[in-house]
Amino acid sequence: MAEKLLVNPIDCEGHGACAELLPEVVTMDEWGFPIVDPRPLPPGLERYARAAVSACPTLALRLLRE
Amino acid sequence: MTATMENTADAVTELPRLLPPRDGKTDGGPEGKSGGGRSHDFRIHAMRYGMLTYRDQPGILIGEAEAAGLTGRGGAAFPVHRKLQAVLDAAVKRRRTPVVIANGAESEPASDKDATLLWLSPHLVLDGLQLAAEAVGADTAVLYVHANRAHDVGGRLTEAIAQRQAAGIDRVPVQLATAPARFLSGQETALVNHLSGGPVTPTFPLPRITERGLNNAPTLVQNVETLAHLALIARKGPRWFRSVGTDAEPGSMLATIRRADGQPRIAEVPLGIPLKDLAGDLRQDGAVLVGGYHGTWLTGAQALKLTLDNRSLAGAEARVGAGIVIALPADRCGLVETARAVRYLALESAGQCGPCLNGLPRIAAALAEIAGGRARSKTIADVERWAGLVSGRGACHHPDGTVRFVRSALRTFAAEVDWHKRGHCSAANTRPFLPVPQGTARSENDWI
Amino acid sequence: MLINVSGINSHTVLWYASRATGVVALLLLTAVMVLGLLVTRQGRLPGLPRFAVSGLHRNLSLLAVAFVVVHVVAAVTDGYVKIPLTAAVIPLTSSYERFWLTLGAVSLDLMLAAAVTSLLRRHLSRRAWRAVHLTAYLSWPVAWFHSVFASGDLRHGPLFLLAIACALVVLGGAAWRVVAASGDVPRAERVGLLMTAVHARDKSRNRERTPAK
Numbered sequence: 001m002a003e004k005l006l007v008n009p010i011d012c013e014g015h016g017a018c019a020e021l022l023p024e025v026v027t028m029d030e031w032g033f034p035i036v037d038p039r040p041l042p043p044g045l046e047r048y049a050r051a052a053v054s055a056c057p058t059l060a061l062r063l064l065r066e
Numbered sequence: 067m068t069a070t071m072e073n074t075a076d077a078v079t080e081l082p083r084l085l086p087p088r089d090g091k092t093d094g095g096p097e098g099k100s101g102g103g104r105s106h107d108f109r110i111h112a113m114r115y116g117m118l119t120y121r122d123q124p125g126i127l128i129g130e131a132e133a134a135g136l137t138g139r140g141g142a143a144f145p146v147h148r149k150l151q152a153v154l155d156a157a158v159k160r161r162r163t164p165v166v167i168a169n170g171a172e173s174e175p176a177s178d179k180d181a182t183l184l185w186l187s188p189h190l191v192l193d194g195l196q197l198a199a200e201a202v203g204a205d206t207a208v209l210y211v212h213a214n215r216a217h218d219v220g221g222r223l224t225e226a227i228a229q230r231q232a233a234g235i236d237r238v239p240v241q242l243a244t245a246p247a248r249f250l251s252g253q254e255t256a257l258v259n260h261l262s263g264g265p266v267t268p269t270f271p272l273p274r275i276t277e278r279g280l281n282n283a284p285t286l287v288q289n290v291e292t293l294a295h296l297a298l299i300a301r302k303g304p305r306w307f308r309s310v311g312t313d314a315e316p317g318s319m320l321a322t323i324r325r326a327d328g329q330p331r332i333a334e335v336p337l338g339i340p341l342k343d344l345a346g347d348l349r350q351d352g353a354v355l356v357g358g359y360h361g362t363w364l365t366g367a368q369a370l371k372l373t374l375d376n377r378s379l380a381g382a383e384a385r386v387g388a389g390i391v392i393a394l395p396a397d398r399c400g401l402v403e404t405a406r407a408v409r410y411l412a413l414e415s416a417g418q419c420g421p422c423l424n425g426l427p428r429i430a431a432a433l434a435e436i437a438g439g440r441a442r443s444k445t446i447a448d449v450e451r452w453a454g455l456v457s458g459r460g461a462c463h464h465p466d467g468t469v470r471f472v473r474s475a476l477r478t479f480a481a482e483v484d485w486h487k488r489g490h491c492s493a494a495n496t497r498p499f500l501p502v503p504q505g506t507a508r509s510e511n512d513w514i
Numbered sequence: 515m516l517i518n519v520s521g522i523n524s525h526t527v528l529w530y531a532s533r534a535t536g537v538v539a540l541l542l543l544t545a546v547m548v549l550g551l552l553v554t555r556q557g558r559l560p561g562l563p564r565f566a567v568s569g570l571h572r573n574l575s576l577l578a579v580a581f582v583v584v585h586v587v588a589a590v591t592d593g594y595v596k597i598p599l600t601a602a603v604i605p606l607t608s609s610y611e612r613f614w615l616t617l618g619a620v621s622l623d624l625m626l627a628a629a630v631t632s633l634l635r636r637h638l639s640r641r642a643w644r645a646v647h648l649t650a651y652l653s654w655p656v657a658w659f660h661s662v663f664a665s666g667d668l669r670h671g672p673l674f675l676l677a678i679a680c681a682l683v684v685l686g687g688a689a690w691r692v693v694a695a696s697g698d699v700p701r702a703e704r705v706g707l708l709m710t711a712v713h714a715r716d717k718s719r720n721r722e723r724t725p726a727k
Contacts, residue, residue, distance in 0.1 A: 008270045009419035010461045011640075015556055017565035029455050033420035057553050057568045059635060265702075409709075417704035427705060431712040440720050510702040 002040035002066045005049055009033070011060035018061055021052040040066065081310065082334035083318055084294045085186050086114065106222040108229040111189035116301055118193040118235060120200055125154060127201040127300060134304035135316045136296065140169055140252070140289030141360075141388040143315075143376060146296065149286060152276040153202045156284035160277075164204040164284040166238075167261070168195045168293050170211040171245035171252035174358045175410075175501045176390050179320035180290050182332045184211060184219050187294060188226045192240065194293025197300050199238040202286055207238045209290075210257055212245045220244070247503070248513060249359075249414035253462050254287040256416075265513035267416040268462035289388075291320055310336035315375045321389035326396075328499055337386070338378070341369045345393040353394040353478055355500075357387030359407050360467025363400060363478040383474070392500065399493035401482050403500045404475040405430070405437035411468045413506045416513075422465040425456035429472060439486045446476065446483070528592035533667055535585035537676075540661045540668075542578035543625075544680040546571060547654050551687040555694055572632070579629055582622055614664035617656050624653035654684060 005025055007018075014032035024045060025037045041049055041063075053061040086105060104110060121127055132147035157164045168191055172180040184191060192209070199207050209227075211219060223242055230236045243261060245251040251266045258279045260266040279285025288296075295317060299307045308316040315337045323331045325346035335344065341364075345354050352366030356374075362384035364372070372378045376386050394400050412426035432449045435441045453473060456465040476483060485492055507513060549571035552559070559567055586602040589595075597615065601608035603623055605616040631638060631646040658681060662668045668677040699707055 006272075008461070009421065009459060010268075010270055012420060013556070014420050015553075015564060015568070017568060020563045020565050029421065031420055031424040031455075033424075033459070035455075035459070055565050055568060059640075267701075413705060413709060415705045417701050423704055423708065427708040427712050430709065431716050434713075435716060435720075440716075506706060507702060508706060510700060513702055 003046065003049070004038070004040055004064045004066055005036050005052070006062050006064050007034055007036050008060045008062070011058045013058055013060075015057050017055040017057070018052040021055055022048050025049065026052065081318055081336065083298060084183060084190060084291065084320060085332070085334055105186050106188050106226040108189060108226065108233060108235070111187070115190065115193075115298070118196065118297070119300065120197070120237065121300075122200075124201055124203040127197055127296070128154070130299055130304055131296065134299045134307040136292065136299060136307065137315070138289055139291035139295065139319055139388070141174075141357075143386065146288070146292060149276060149288070150198065150201050152274070153284045153286045156277045157203055160284065162283045163206075164202045164286060165206045165208070165280045166195060166199045166202065166204045166286045166288070167208045167210055167257065167280070168192075168290050169252055169254070169257065169287050170209060170290040171257060172212050172388075173245065173247075173249050173252040174360075174388055174390065175249075175503055176324065176330075176355075176358050176392060177322045177388050178330045179322050179332050179389060181212065181219060183291055183294060183320060184223065188223055189230075190294035190297045191290045192226060192230060192236070193297035193300075194288075194290075194295070195240065196236055196238060197296055198286060198288060198293060202284070204286070205238060206280075206283075207236075207240045208243050208261060208280075209240055210243045210245055210261070212251070213247060246513060247505070248507060249411065250416060250462065250464060253464075255462065257287065258285060260514075265510060267418060267513060268460075268464075270461050312338040312375050312377070314377055315386075319374075319386070319389050321374065321391055324390075324392040326393060328395075330501075335374065335389075338373045338375045340373050341391065344374065344391045345369060348393060349396065352396060353400050355392040355394065356384050356390070358390040359411055359471055359500075360463070361385065361387050361390065362470060362474040363404070364474075365478050383470070395495070395499060397493060397495040398499045399437070399482060399491050400475060400479040401433070401437040401486060402491070402493060402496070403498070404472070404479070405433040406498060406502050407500050408433050408468065408472060410502045411464070411471075415464060416462075419460040419465075421456045421459040425452045426465060426468060428452050429456070429468070433472065433475075436483060436486060439489050439491065441483075441487060449476070526592050526594065528588045529594060532585050532588035532592065533665060535581045535588065536661060536665075537667065537673065539578055539581040539585055540657065540677075540680060542574055542581060543654060543657055544684055546575045546578055547650065547684050548687050549574065550650065551691045554691060575629060575632075579625060582625070586622070611664050614660055617660035618664060621653045621657035621660055624649045624656070628653070651688065658684075 012033060016028060016032060018034050019026045019028045022045065024042065026034045029035050049063055053063055128147045128150045131150060136146040137143040138146060153164050170180050170184055195207050195209065209223060211223065220242065227240050227242065231239070245257065246260065246266045248266050250256045250268060251260070253268050254275055255269040255271060256266045258275050259269050261280055275285045275287065277284060295307070311317045318334050318336050321333050321335050321344060323333055323344050333344070341354060341356070342348050348354065348366050348369055350367045350370065354364045354366065354369040356362055356364060356379060362382065364382055364384060368382050372382060374386055374391070379385055394403065409430045412430035415422050415426050417423045429449055429452050432445050435445055449472065453469040457469045458466055482492060549567060553568050553571055557567065558564065590597050590599045590602070595610045597608045597610055601615050601619060603619050605619050606612060608615040627646050628650055631643050635643050658677070662677050667673050
């Protein structure tokens with residue numbers, strides 16, 4: 001069961017919580033917006049990914065089951 | 067609209083198919099839309115193409131579309147049968163009646179083929195719309211068109227629809243809707259957003275509109291030319307459709323061609339036609355833009371070896387797109403033209419997604435510097451970095467397409483870039499060549 | 515245990531617990547409001563990571579609800595004054611300090627709605643969640659009035675100063691938020707503004723350079 005992190009760029013306002021909570025998968029660009037690694041989530045990071053998803057103040061992140 | 071039609075009639079391949087033959091006998095006027103005559107009269111249509119025959123069952127047309135290998139003519143070339151099937155499946159699964167939308171927004175400024183088609187063969191489009199509605203079981207149909215640039219296409223379409231209603235041809239009533247004058251107005255989630263009463267800005271692509279679109283119903287959005295092809299496939303069969311084009315990409319398409327004189331010409335061509343047959347007299351050191359402002363600049367040398375189909379163009383990182391082929395005149399500068407177009411593309415961003423909002427204006431400004439000979443040493447590197455940051459990170463493909471266009475310009479006009487660094491420009495003519503609309507969107511009202 | 519305090523007799527530990535948790539709840543809710551205002555403007559707390567602002571806002575709001583629950587249960591359980599449990603959420607059910615306790619009920623109702631809709635945010639439309647969450651701007655002042663007038667505690671001495679300070683902090687924060695937001699650029703104007711800004715920056719930069727020839 002592979003999962004992928006997906007950001008809705010319309011809802012995203014660049015709060016930046018996700019990059020802090022999941023730096024393995026999310027980095028910030030020079031404008032403060034998340035660059036999300038499009039590959040499936042590495043094993044063991046699901047918990048942190050869920051934390052990042054729930055920490056987003058605009059609910060712009062979601063976990064997609066592939 | 068001032069496009070003229072090119073006669074690519076070929077006795078063996080039976081072109082043109084969608085547009086009336088340009089033999090002077092049919093449409094009153096000598097060319098294109100400056101005449102047009104009464105081609106929106108249903109009786110003329112019936113004489114030329116015969117009557118529309120419904121299948122009387124949903125789904126049947128889907129098999130015919132698959133056998134014909136029909137792909138979308140709006141730019142994405144998505145297999146039509148797969149889209150129809152997706153909508154039909156969603157309708158069954160969710161027990162919701164679907165909606166079908168004929169996309170005639172043609173928001174790409176350099177394209178004129180949809181406007182021409184709607185002017186000259188509206189009934190083919192309307193037939194296709196009815197057939198598509200039947201195939202997916204829709205009860206609502208919308209014809210979404212650009213507020214016409216020069217002629218009252220809305221008026222003609224209203225008449226055409228009314229005639230069909232009166233004659234009882236249409237089973238699903240057709241509503242006419244106007245697309246706002248924005249570059250994104252043809253984007254499928256944006257148009258659904260607009261038809262739902264909102265601005266013509268894209269929405270997040272999930273769930274897909276085939277699943278949940280207008281009024282939350284499964285929605286089919288199909289380019290008007292695609293529907294016209296569907297109407298003919300229904301009459302003449304998939305094998306007829308495949309009698310022109312290539313095996314992998316069968317059929318014909320409408321192409322908007324601009325040569326050195328800048329006048330748009332609409333030609334119905336078989337897929338796989340050599341670019342040199344379209345671009346006029348093409349020099350090795352010339353340049354051709356294929357696919358419009360989300361397309362790709364090719365060198366003359368490249369273009370001379372390529373044909374108008376995705377398999378051939380893929381080698382040069384280009385795509386057929388909506389069939390726009392523009393030959394850059396020898397006396398113009400490709401960088402200056404590209405910078406002007408990219409400025410327009412940046413201003414047409416919906417401004418919803420951080421990367422696009424931030425990246426496109428910066429790229430546009432950098433290109434203006436390069437074109438104006440004011441580039442600094444890091445300008446090109448900046449453009450490359452921003453291009454990488456912007457591509458694939460929006461809710462729609464506007465940033466991706468713009469980046470493709472920009473990168474191809476920097477590649478194809480690399481020598482020109484060097485010239486500009488030294489303060490020179492090879493252009494003898496500074497008059498704008500690529501068609502770029504003047505007005506910009508200033509407020510929310512411009513998106514409604 | 516019976517204690518004599520300034521003329522009011524026979525109140526139990528529970529009564530004092532109720533008053534104490536009430537004060538703490540007000541402080542927590544003040545902090546929650548300030549943190550919420552910070553989140554809307556992407557404000558930072560010095561020395562803390564970004565996720566801490568929204569994280570603290572959420573955690574403290576749940577803590578505040580917990581304190582309010584203890585505050586209510588203690589007040590109801592303490593036998594000296596009869597307050598029915600229903601008075602916690604249904605207005606006008608207490609005969610003791612009917613009006614001020616009603617305010618408390620209203621505030622708690624709104625608080626619970628905000629908390630529950632936030633916990634279930636995934637299942638709501640953005641608009642629905644936001645509409646309920648905005649009632650916080652009503653819930654807090656109502657809680658403040660309840661706190662100040664349901665008992666005399668916050669009307670005397672240091673607690674009085676505390677109550678005023680909380681009010682000033684929330685009013686000031688809300689005013690700051692409104693003023694800052696008035697400078698926000700509407701979506702349709704953002705890209706035009708950025709284009710102008712980048713163009714102006716390039717123009718001034720080019721003026722400073724010597725032309726390359």
